[in-house]
Amino acid sequence: MAKNDLQGALDLLILKTLAQLESMHGYGIMAHIRRVTDELLIVEEGSLYPALHRMEQNGWVRANWAITEYGRKAKWYALTRAGRQQLANREKNWAQVVQGVDAMLRFA
Amino acid sequence: MGLFRRIISLGRRSRLEREAEAELREHMAMCIDDNIAQGMSRAEAERDARRRFGNPRVMRERVSAEDAALGLESLWHDLRSALRVFIKSPGFAFVVVATLALGIGANTAIFEILDAVRLQTLPVANPNQLAELRIIGGIHGFGITDSAFSNFTIPMWQAIKDHHEPFSGIFAWRTSPVRVGSPDQSRNVYGLEVSGDFFNTLGVVPFQGRLIEPQDLTSCEISRVVASYSFWKSQMGGQPITPATTIMAEGKAVQVLGVTPPSFLGLVVGDRFDLAYPTCTPPNPRREVFTYSVMGRLKDGWTLQRASQYFEAFSPGLFDETAPDGYPAQTIKAYKAFRLGANTAGAGVSTLRDQYNASLEILLAITGLVLLIACANLANLLLARASVKRREVAIRMSLGASRGRLLRQILLESALLAATGAFLGAALAQPLSRTLVSSLDTTDNTIHLTITPDWRVLIFAGAVGIATCLLFGTLPALRSSGAEPLTALKSGARGVVGNRERFSVQRAMVITQIAVSMVLLAGALLFVRSYRNLLTLNAGMRESGVLSGGFYFPSERIKPENLGVFKNQIVDEVRAIPGIDNAAAATNTPLSGSTWGHGVDVGNLDGQSRFTYVSPSFFGTLDIPLLSGRNFTDRDTNDSPLVVIVNQSFVRRYIGTASPIGIRVHVRSEPQYPERTYEIVGVVPDTKYSDLREEPQVQSFVPIAQLPVTAQGPGTGMLIASRDPAAAEQAVRQVMQARHPGMQIQFADFQRGILDHLVGDRMMARLAGFFGLLAALLVVVGLHGVLSYFLSQRRSEIGIRIALGASRGRVVASMLGNACVMLAAGLAIGAVLTVFASRGAGTLLFGLKPWDPPTLLAAAALLAVVTVVASLIPSLRAAHVNPIDSLRAE
Numbered sequence: 001m002a003k004n005d006l007q008g009a010l011d012l013l014i015l016k017t018l019a020q021l022e023s024m025h026g027y028g029i030m031a032h033i034r035r036v037t038d039e040l041l042i043v044e045e046g047s048l049y050p051a052l053h054r055m056e057q058n059g060w061v062r063a064n065w066a067i068t069e070y071g072r073k074a075k076w077y078a079l080t081r082a083g084r085q086q087l088a089n090r091e092k093n094w095a096q097v098v099q100g101v102d103a104m105l106r107f108a
Numbered sequence: 109m110g111l112f113r114r115i116i117s118l119g120r121r122s123r124l125e126r127e128a129e130a131e132l133r134e135h136m137a138m139c140i141d142d143n144i145a146q147g148m149s150r151a152e153a154e155r156d157a158r159r160r161f162g163n164p165r166v167m168r169e170r171v172s173a174e175d176a177a178l179g180l181e182s183l184w185h186d187l188r189s190a191l192r193v194f195i196k197s198p199g200f201a202f203v204v205v206a207t208l209a210l211g212i213g214a215n216t217a218i219f220e221i222l223d224a225v226r227l228q229t230l231p232v233a234n235p236n237q238l239a240e241l242r243i244i245g246g247i248h249g250f251g252i253t254d255s256a257f258s259n260f261t262i263p264m265w266q267a268i269k270d271h272h273e274p275f276s277g278i279f280a281w282r283t284s285p286v287r288v289g290s291p292d293q294s295r296n297v298y299g300l301e302v303s304g305d306f307f308n309t310l311g312v313v314p315f316q317g318r319l320i321e322p323q324d325l326t327s328c329e330i331s332r333v334v335a336s337y338s339f340w341k342s343q344m345g346g347q348p349i350t351p352a353t354t355i356m357a358e359g360k361a362v363q364v365l366g367v368t369p370p371s372f373l374g375l376v377v378g379d380r381f382d383l384a385y386p387t388c389t390p391p392n393p394r395r396e397v398f399t400y401s402v403m404g405r406l407k408d409g410w411t412l413q414r415a416s417q418y419f420e421a422f423s424p425g426l427f428d429e430t431a432p433d434g435y436p437a438q439t440i441k442a443y444k445a446f447r448l449g450a451n452t453a454g455a456g457v458s459t460l461r462d463q464y465n466a467s468l469e470i471l472l473a474i475t476g477l478v479l480l481i482a483c484a485n486l487a488n489l490l491l492a493r494a495s496v497k498r499r500e501v502a503i504r505m506s507l508g509a510s511r512g513r514l515l516r517q518i519l520l521e522s523a524l525l526a527a528t529g530a531f532l533g534a535a536l537a538q539p540l541s542r543t544l545v546s547s548l549d550t551t552d553n554t555i556h557l558t559i560t561p562d563w564r565v566l567i568f569a570g571a572v573g574i575a576t577c578l579l580f581g582t583l584p585a586l587r588s589s590g591a592e593p594l595t596a597l598k599s600g601a602r603g604v605v606g607n608r609e610r611f612s613v614q615r616a617m618v619i620t621q622i623a624v625s626m627v628l629l630a631g632a633l634l635f636v637r638s639y640r641n642l643l644t645l646n647a648g649m650r651e652s653g654v655l656s657g658g659f660y661f662p663s664e665r666i667k668p669e670n671l672g673v674f675k676n677q678i679v680d681e682v683r684a685i686p687g688i689d690n691a692a693a694a695t696n697t698p699l700s701g702s703t704w705g706h707g708v709d710v711g712n713l714d715g716q717s718r719f720t721y722v723s724p725s726f727f728g729t730l731d732i733p734l735l736s737g738r739n740f741t742d743r744d745t746n747d748s749p750l751v752v753i754v755n756q757s758f759v760r761r762y763i764g765t766a767s768p769i770g771i772r773v774h775v776r777s778e779p780q781y782p783e784r785t786y787e788i789v790g791v792v793p794d795t796k797y798s799d800l801r802e803e804p805q806v807q808s809f810v811p812i813a814q815l816p817v818t819a820q821g822p823g824t825g826m827l828i829a830s831r832d833p834a835a836a837e838q839a840v841r842q843v844m845q846a847r848h849p850g851m852q853i854q855f856a857d858f859q860r861g862i863l864d865h866l867v868g869d870r871m872m873a874r875l876a877g878f879f880g881l882l883a884a885l886l887v888v889v890g891l892h893g894v895l896s897y898f899l900s901q902r903r904s905e906i907g908i909r910i911a912l913g914a915s916r917g918r919v920v921a922s923m924l925g926n927a928c929v930m931l932a933a934g935l936a937i938g939a940v941l942t943v944f945a946s947r948g949a950g951t952l953l954f955g956l957k958p959w960d961p962p963t964l965l966a967a968a969a970l971l972a973v974v975t976v977v978a979s980l981i982p983s984l985r986a987a988h989v990n991p992i993d994s995l996r997a998e
Contacts, residue, residue: 026131027138045135045161046170053128053171072138075131 010051012094013043015087018061018079025074026052052077060086128171132164190521200493201525203889204486204577208529210882211482212569213536214475219565220541222468224557225378225460231371233311234405235454239275239412241268241402241419244449249705249716250442251396251432256459257376258282260400262393263430268402269303271422274415274450275404277309282400283376286330286383288343288357297339297382300374304386307334307368309405316340317349317366320386324365328388332363337370339382357383371558375403377458378555395432396779403453412450419448434779436707460555464548467872470949474631474879477624479569481883484624485890486573487580488617490522492897494580519578526577530570537566547871550864614894615930621890622934622971623941625883629967630942632880634953634960639873641955642866647699648795649730653689654858655833656697657840660823663850669746671820672813676742679723681847682828685839689829692726693812697825699862703798707776708808710762717758718797718805719775721812727753727792729829737769737790744811751814752786755807756794762806773808780818786810799865801954833857872952884970888978895927895982903989911991923983924976931975935968942967 017029024032026048033043055061060083066076079087136157143153161167194201229235242259251261260268265280272278279302286299304322312319319334333355340346344355344364354361362385374381387400406415427444435443501514541559548555659678666674675693682691696704698720708717720726724740727733737753744751752773759768768788777783786808794804812824830836837855844851899906906919946958956963 025134025138027135031142045132046167049128049132049135049167050170068138070138070141072134072141073130074134074138075127 008090008093010043010047011055012087012090013041014048014051014055015060015079015083015090018077019084019087023076023078025068025076027074028068029077055083058082125168128168129164132161132167132171136161136164186517186520187524189517190524193521194524200489204489204525205529205532207482207485207886207889208526208573208577209532209536211475211479212530212533212566212573213540214879215472215479215569216533216537216562216566217540217544218468218472218475220537220559220562221544221557222472223562224559225458225468226455226465228377228558228560229454230310230375230456231369236452237406238310238453239404239406239415239450240453240457241404241448242451243446244420247398247446248442250439251398252394253398254282254284257401257457258398260402261395261398261430261432262389262400263395264426265303265400265402266389266393267426267429268422268448272404274406274410274418276407277305278402278404279303279306279309280387280400280402281306281375283374283379283381286333286357286385287359288355288383290356294356294359297343298380300381300384301387302384306384309403312368312372314366315369317353317364319366319368320384324386325388326386328390329360330358330362330385332365332386333357334365334384335367336373336381336383337367338380340367343382355383357385373556373558375401375453375456377456378460378557380556394779395430396435401457404450406450412452415450416448419450423447432779434777434781436776439707439776439778464868466948466952467868470631470872470952471875473945473948474628474876477628478879478882479572481621481624481628481886483572483576484617484621485886486576488614488621488890489893490577490580491614491617492893494518494583522577522580523574526574529577530573533569533573534566537561544871544875547874548867550867614897618887618890618894618930619934619937621883621887622931622975623938625880625887626935626938626967626971627942627945628876628883629880629970630938630946630964631949632876632878633963633966634946634949634956634958635869635872635876637960637963638953638956639866639869642800642869645796645800645955647800647862648793649698649732650829651859651862653829653831653833654730655826655828655830655837655855656700656858656861657826657828657856658823658852658854659826659844660852661848661850662822664822664848666822668817668820671822672745672811672815675812675824676723678824678844678848679725679826681843682826682840683725685836685843687830687832687839688836689831690725690729691826691828692729693723693824693826694726695721695812695815695825697827697858697861698730699796699798699800699858699865701798701865706778706781708762709774709776710771713762715761716806717754717773718807719810720807721810721815723812726809726827729827730795732792732795735791735793737788739790740809740811742813745813746817750784750786751789751811753790753792753809754788755792755804757804757806758808759791781816782818784816800862827858869952869954884974887971888974891927891930891975891978892982895923895979896985898926899923899982899986902986906986906989907991907993910989916987919989920983920987923986924979927975927979927983931972935971938971939964939968 013033014029017032018024021028021032026045029052030043030045030048033041052061052063056063056077059080061077062080063075063077065073068074139157139160140150140153143156144150148156230238232238240259247253247259260280269278269280281300281302284299284301285296287294288297289295302320304320304325307314307319308321314334315337317334320332324332335344335355340349344353347353349364349366351363353364355364356362368384373379406412423446424444426448427446431440431443504514505511538559538561545555545557545559661674664674679691679693682688696702703718704720705716705718708715722740724742724744727739734753735756740751740753754768754773762773763771768791771788773786773788775781775784775786792809795807796802797805797807828836828840841853844853910916910919942964943959950958
């Protein structure tokens, strides 16, 4: 079981987003998560950017500056090979966590 | 990978921060754009974005904080704070770094030289297959030996060069000077005489042209040569070799065949050659003159042992066939009993190895001890520092610093010191070893060693230093970080008694330092005194203001029977030159290292004596008094009765207490020296003969005009005494050029020649002295450090004592007493160690026993003075502790 599961959940969301969109900027990642989860999960800027920075330092994502579809300059993030590996691990972990918590709740 | 990028990104801190700011700004802008698109007014949109986003500065801080969590920012921070610590206490940092650098540098330097002299193999193909043939057990003074590497006569070489079953190739070589340049401006260069298969067998590939091959062995006049790379570069301008390339050698133009590669310097370690030329076979080679060294390359499947067996079996035939004539039967029998053996030669041959091996090993031991002291010193300084920092550590821990973080900072400090020291040591090693080698150069002999950086020893020495730093820098920190902060804070710098346990570690370090320093100082004194003994030794003759020269006059074409008289005549001509006190001819220059002897019978005693053939002025020139009897005169020639003057050792050995005058000395025959009987006409005191270190030799002197006609040659050694040797040299050259054109004259300073034999002793005296002083200096530093620490621990205790009426004298006495206990323990251990250690130096010392009480006492006294001086300053500071200040500090 992975430690830091709450933080792990945020990482998982970001990594998954990047896996789905190939590459995206921070604002786009936020918007994507909100849209896909029907506003059930809202990632705040204050958590998103530190997390992105940490992932970049760890070499899970790489970033470069490019122009957005609306003509603004933004830092675009994409998964690296290590990032994909990380994502696979996290997905497996998350499945276990959900299973575990579920089992706990169903116990009568 | 990730770590690497993080470390790189450390350097781009500010850029990263700007980038994060830009990214957040764009985010905000996108947010506003979206809001406007959803129908908000601009002001509304901006307000909403800011509300959601919060304070941009806080946001940026949070991004940066991620780095701190990753432990990055703080690494940089710790490094900077470590540097700041050293800048604040430069003395401490300097001592640590300098100690380490010297310890590591000196060790590496000495090891590199040892390696170059002893372990490095020749730069030829498969050096391990090379074997040198030598007569087992040496030749016991038989015949005449050219150089230290001359093991074969020319007839022996001719007999063996076609019978070498174990070798795929065999060759002979010797070193012999070659005269180059036009006749009026010629000079000697290092020559290498080689047989045809020399380069083939060694597998040396030409750098240019071709090398000497078997077909080049034609006449005995040098007609073709091969240049060494350095000679070709420096003396021939490095021009490409063509068939037309020639050089002036031995008075005529000879063809230069090619150039050897830069790495090949010949077979003698520490030597080089300029020109190689082919051997030749003279019509009647002398059978008692040992000339060549012979080496071969072992065939596959042959070991040294099997080859030795082969040559041993081959020996009887060889020595029967080549035995010289003119010796007594007994001597010939000894010659025929010689046996050849094969010896490993992959590392070349070397006199340096025999000469300096023991010295270098002792130096390596000395530098090893210096490194040990350096490490003990480091440990001490770091321990003391760590204790001082204990309180700081406690405060920082109680403020919430993590244990790991604190440890890392202390580790970083130690590592920084160690790395700087090791780096400087590595940089020092090469210049040090070069200086050391050049200190062994003499007037006419420069040592050429290829000193290569040796990473193994550098890494070893560096690792020792770094390990010491890390161990002693962090262990105390580890312990104090484990301690309850409150306890540390309470005791802190104000404890009544310091931590007994840790302090005893420091005491042990100081005692070790004193003991090892004692060994080094005693060693230094031994070597310095030994060198002084040699310098001040009375050789029994005049040494200063004497020129030793060689006069050669083949062009005068004088008949052998008249040569003796001619030599006396030249002496008289030289003596008549104004400014010259005296001059003498002699067949052997004293204290030059070369020897000459004959077998003698006196009464019923037989044995050996050194023989020197001299002009009548010899004893006067060298200020050797005649003890009894008469001096030689010009009338002592081969036509008059044969006379000899002997020294006191001769009298003691062969005559005893009877009067020696008139006693007959029978000289046994050998080639060119027929059997003869001389009558003793005088006695001189013992003088040193070939070397300052030797015991008095049994010596005989015969008039040079009585040298057997068969042994007379067109040349003689000369000794010229004058107050101004330089002017005398000029004058002699002028007069001789005028009267005997074509005479070749070489001069050297007699005294400098003697001193040149002492370079090894000089090196030992200087280096041992240097390291001894360094050791003493390190003791001062170490002791001062420990006592200062001790004082800081006991400051308040001393304050209370003074407040309660203890006199300052007693405070000083108690501090000094502490130092004296350590001193006594250190000296006792040191004395025992010295007695054991100095045994190894016995053979290198002159006029001293390794176990020399005055030397030990002097070393102990010196250390005692050093200790007291080093402890005086902290002790006096203790006496001036102001009780009010130290108590108020609580």
